[in-house]
Amino acid sequence: MKKVIVLAIMVCLSSFELSAQIKTEKIENKMNKEVPKISDFPTGEENTGFAKYFTGKSYLAPLTSNKDLNVPLANVTFEPGCRNYWHSHTGGQLLIVVGGEGLYQERGKSAKHLKAGDVLEIAPNVEHWHGATANSWFSHLATNGNPSTNENKWLEAVTDEEYKNANDQIFKL
Incomplete structure (x- = not known):
C-alpha cells in the first residue's frame, strides 16, 4: 500500500511539474511573439500589404494622413532577421532610424x-535593401x-547568404 501511495505522489508531482513547464513555455512563446517597444512611435499592424516584399515580419504605422501636404510618413518596424527585398524608388527615399539596430546596403557596396x-538619404533609382540585424528589432x-x-521598383529577395554576409561584416563574425 505504501508503494502505491508513493507511486501516486510521484505521478502527481511529475504531472504538476510537466504542467508548470508547459505553462512556462506557452508564456515564453507568447512573450517572444510580442513586439517590444523600441521607440516612441507606434508600431502599427503587421505589414501584410507589403509582406510579399519582405523576408520575416514587419509592422507598419502610417503617421501622416493629410494628403494635401504630400508628405507620407510611416514608422516601419522589423523583427530580428527581417529585411525587405532589393528595391529602388524613382523619387528617392528618406529613412530616420528611431529604434533598435538595423542594416542598410546599396547594390555593390558594403552594408552599413x-x-x-x-x-x-537614398538617391533616386539606387537599388538597396534595409532591415533588422539578426539579433535586434529595428x-x-x-x-x-x-x-x-515616386514609384517603387521591387526586385529579388536578399538571399540568406547576402544577409549573413552583411551581419558578419558589421559584427565581424
Missing part, C-alpha cells in the same frame, strides 16, 4: 550598421521623395 538617430521612419510621382 544603423542605430537610432541615423538618417539615410524601427525607422520612412518617406519617399517626390511622392506624387
